[in-house]
Amino acid sequence: MTTGWQEWTAEDAAEWITAPGAGDDKYTRGVLGVVTGSQDYPGAAVLGVEAAHRAGVGMVRFTGPRALRQAVLARRPETVTVSGRVQAWLIGSGIDQNRRSFVLIGDLEHALADKVPVVLDAGALDLVGTHTAPTVITPHARELAGVLTSREIRTTVEEVAADPATWAERAARELGVAVVLKGAVTHVCDPDGDRYTVTAPTHWLATAGSGDVLGGILGALVATHHVALASDAHVLTALAATAAWVQGEAARRASAEVGGGPVTALDIAQAVPGVIGSLI
Numbered sequence: 282m283t284t285g286w287q288e289w290t291a292e293d294a295a296e297w298i299t300a301p302g303a304g305d306d307k308y309t310r311g312v313l314g315v316v317t318g319s320q321d322y323p324g325a326a327v328l329g330v331e332a333a334h335r336a337g338v339g340m341v342r343f344t345g346p347r348a349l350r351q352a353v354l355a356r357r358p359e360t361v362t363v364s365g366r367v368q369a370w371l372i373g374s375g376i377d378q379n380r381r382s383f384v385l386i387g388d389l390e391h392a393l394a395d396k397v398p399v400v401l402d403a404g405a406l407d408l409v410g411t412h413t414a415p416t417v418i419t420p421h422a423r424e425l426a427g428v429l430t431s432r433e434i435r436t437t438v439e440e441v442a443a444d445p446a447t448w449a450e451r452a453a454r455e456l457g458v459a460v461v462l463k464g465a466v467t468h469v470c471d472p473d474g475d476r477y478t479v480t481a482p483t484h485w486l487a488t489a490g491s492g493d494v495l496g497g498i499l500g501a502l503v504a505t506h507h508v509a510l511a512s513d514a515h516v517l518t519a520l521a522a523t524a525a526w527v528q529g530e531a532a533r534r535a536s537a538e539v540g541g542g543p544v545t546a547l548d549i550a551q552a553v554p555g556v557i558g559s560l561i
């Protein structure tokens with residue numbers, strides 16, 4: 282274990298999984314707004330939405346362009362494609378920050394003006410610091426190096442990969458947000474000193490779209506815990522570590538089902554309900 286960092290366990294994760302009660306409806310369980318995917322990466326939208334549904338959110342709203350909506354609905358007809366109130370946003374997976382249309386820029390600005398917690402991934406990472414809502418970013422090493430370098434903090438992907446704990450902490454401090462630095466060991470931290478590691482139980486997790494699935498799980502957990510988050514910002518790091526733990530365990534289970542063989546991102550998302558069931 283990295284010194285000063287606490288390895289997140291099944292017991293820790295279980296504390297952040299809640300089943301609905303008799304008084305709940307889809308709205309009290311939390312609604313996640315999703316702005317992800319693009320013409321180049323429609324799959325990222327599908328995977329994030331799939332994972333969010335599988336992680337037990339009350340509702341997902343996805344209002345992207347028609348082709349993306351169709352792709353998302355083909356996989357998950359439960360998704361609502363009408364805009365409305367949400368309790369959290371998942372933004373950026375599968376978006377190219379250099380090719381954002383005016384409509385997309387409007388959607389991003391609308392989401393970030395909302396003041397509800399935000400999960401910022403991939404092609405929206407450059408927007409960190411442009412809003413005041415509680416924020417967690419989910420970069421891999423190359424993305425974190427890019428964000429920091431764009432803020433005049435010179436580093437390289439090699440440096441971040443060689444010392445992820447130091448760079449994750451530095452990023453949290455400098456950017457003022459919670460950070461999930463993805464890797465074989467994922468580092469989760471915030472500017473207040475919360476520091477958790479999540480060690481992947483299988484390296485099959487390193488597959489295309491796996492990070493998009495993590496975004497969906499985390500978005501769902503943030504939306505479902507919106508009440509707790511409103512009064513305690515530390516909840517964000519606990520939820521982020523829980524999401525990474527659930528993602529890793531889902532990959533382990535999916536792989537175990539095929540005798541320890543490979544898994545796809547969709548396999549990981551589909552294994553999420555079983556992981557959540559075992560934690561409850």
Ligand SMILES: NC(=O)C1=CN([C@@H]2O[C@H](COP(=O)(O)OP(=O)(O)OC[C@H]3O[C@@H](n4cnc5c(N)ncnc54)[C@H](OP(=O)(O)O)[C@@H]3O)[C@@H](O)[C@H]2O)[C@@H](O)CC1
Pocket residue numbers: 321322323324325326373374375376377403404421423424489490491492493
């Ligand atoms: N199904 C979907 O819709 C999916 C959508 N996804 C979405 O894609 C977006 C981009 O995310 P990303 O992390 O892949 O891109 P990025 O940080 O720009 O890194 C590019 C770097 O990789 C390297 N590289 C490329 N090919 C390589 C090779 N063969 N072998 C070795 N290196 C290679 C390349 O190096 P270069 O070729 O320039 O030398 C460059 O350094 C993001 O929005 C994500 O959400 C993904 O989740 C996947 C599933």
Ligand SMILES: Nc1ncnc2c1ncn2[C@@H]1O[C@H](COP(=O)(O)OP(=O)(O)O)[C@@H](O)[C@H]1O
Pocket residue numbers: 421463464465466467481483484485486487488489490491492493494495528
């Ligand atoms: N060697 C590895 N072993 C296990 N998990 C890994 C390894 N490398 C990366 N991962 C995990 O795989 C996922 C990859 O996410 P990401 O880099 O965003 O890819 P993508 O953009 O294709 O979804 C992350 O959750 C990360 O923690």
